[in-house]
Amino acid sequence: DIQMTQSPSTLSASVGDRVTITCRASQNIGSWLAWYQQKPGKAPRLLISKASNLETGVPSRFGGSGSGTKFTLTISRLQPDDFATYYCQQYESYSRNFGQGTKVEIK
Amino acid sequence: QVQLRESGPGLVRPSQTLSLTCAVSGVSISHNDFYWSWIRQHPDKGLQWIGFIYHTGHTFYNPSLMGRVTMSVDTSKNHFSLRLNSVTAADTAIYYCARDPRGILPDLWGPGTLVTVTS
Numbered sequence: 001d002i003q004m005t006q007s008p009s010t011l012s013a014s015v016g017d018r019v020t021i022t023c024r025a026s027q028n029i030g031s032w033l034a035w036y037q038q039k040p041g042k043a044p045r046l047l048i049s050k051a052s053n054l055e056t057g058v059p060s061r062f063g064g065s066g067s068g069t070k071f072t073l074t075i076s077r078l079q080p081d082d083f084a085t086y087y088c089q090q091y092e093s094y095s096r097n098f099g100q101g102t103k104v105e106i107k
Numbered sequence: 108q109v110q111l112r113e114s115g116p117g118l119v120r121p122s123q124t125l126s127l128t129c130a131v132s133g134v135s136i137s138h139n140d141f142y143w144s145w146i147r148q149h150p151d152k153g154l155q156w157i158g159f160i161y162h163t164g165h166t167f168y169n170p171s172l173m174g175r176v177t178m179s180v181d182t183s184k185n186h187f188s189l190r191l192n193s194v195t196a197a198d199t200a201i202y203y204c205a206r207d208p209r210g211i212l213p214d215l216w217g218p219g220t221l222v223t224v225t226s
Contacts, residue, residue, distance in 0.1 A: 001171075034212055043203055043216035044154070055214070087154060091212050095169055096156035 002026055002090050006099035012107040019075040021102045023088035028068050032092035035064055035073045038101075039084045047086075048073065078104070109133035111204050111217035119198075119224050125191040129204030129217060136185045137162040142207040145178065145189045147200040148219070155200075159207050160187055167210070194224045 003026040013019050023033065031051040036044035046055050048064040051071055061076045075082055083106055088099040115127035129143065136143065145157040158168035160178040168176045172191070180187040191198060201221050205213035 043219050045216075046212070046214050049212055049214075085152070089154070089156075089212075094167060095171065098154040098156075101152055 001095050002029060002093050002097055004088055004090055004097050004099040006086075006088055006102050008102060009100065010103045010105060012105050013078050014107045015078055015080060017078045017107075019078050019082075019104060021073045021086055021088075021104075023066075023071045023073070023099050025069045025071075025090055025092075029090045029092035031067050032090055033064075033066070033071045034089045034091060035062075036087045036089065037082075037084045038087065044087060075104075109206065109215055111206065111215065113202060113204050113217045113220040115202075115220060115222070117221055117223060119194055119222060121195055121224055121226055122193055125189070125194050125198060125202075125222055125224075127189045127202055127204075127220065127222070128186050129188070130184075130186045131206075132185070134206075135182075136180060136187060137182050140208055142210040143180070143187045144205045144207040144213045146203045146205060146213065146216070148203070149197075149200045156213075157189065157191075157202075159210060161210070196224050198222070199224045 005024045007022050033051045035048040038044040047058050052064045063074045085101045085103045087101050110132045112130050119125045142159040144159040160166045177190040201219040203216050203219045205216040207213045
């Protein structure tokens with residue numbers, strides 16, 4: 001089973017900061033990696049698929065990179081609407097495991 | 108626009124069967140491009156993909172839940188359903204349904220429904 005590990009678990013940042021979240025897979029998943037944003041009481045929202053493909057309507061300050069076993073989500077200039085929890089998900093195998101999440105909170 | 112909405116009992120007794128339905132609007136559930144997924148989120152916030160179904164009835168389930176999960180689709184009502192049997196407290200979660208283009212990745216989720224397993 002492919003395990004997904006995110007770091008950090010919590011990240012404190014200020015509006016305007018550049019933020020980076022890392023996701024590691026326990027084995028090679030190619031580029032089959034997605035990123036989601038979740039706000040309290042809401043369903044996750046798909047931000048990025050295939051490691052770096054921005055979904056329609058997602059602001060360009062969000063970016064994804066990586067392949068194989070190491071991936072990153074970058075928010076270039078954090079906005080008030082970006083304070084949320086972010087999850088990665090592999091879809092190379094049908095377990096489709098998620099990372100445990102990274103909460104981005106206000107510093 | 109396309110919307111999904113989960114419905115079903117919020118409380119289920121241990122050892123019983125959890126049953127949920129997802130109503131789809133704005134698109135035909137028989138659309139050839141879409142599979143339809145169930146995902147759950149445990150109280151510790153951990154997310155788990157449960158499985159998906161195609162309008163023909165073809166299903167694929169997460170191997171970790173195989174044997175307890177059954178999904179079905181009703182094209183006349185434009186909805187699909189989840190049954191999870193022999194539930195325990197570990198099945199307490201928010202259950203989401205989602206659209207899954209070509210069975211690759213869920214891209215649009217319903218708001219979710221909380222199911223608590225308790226005696």
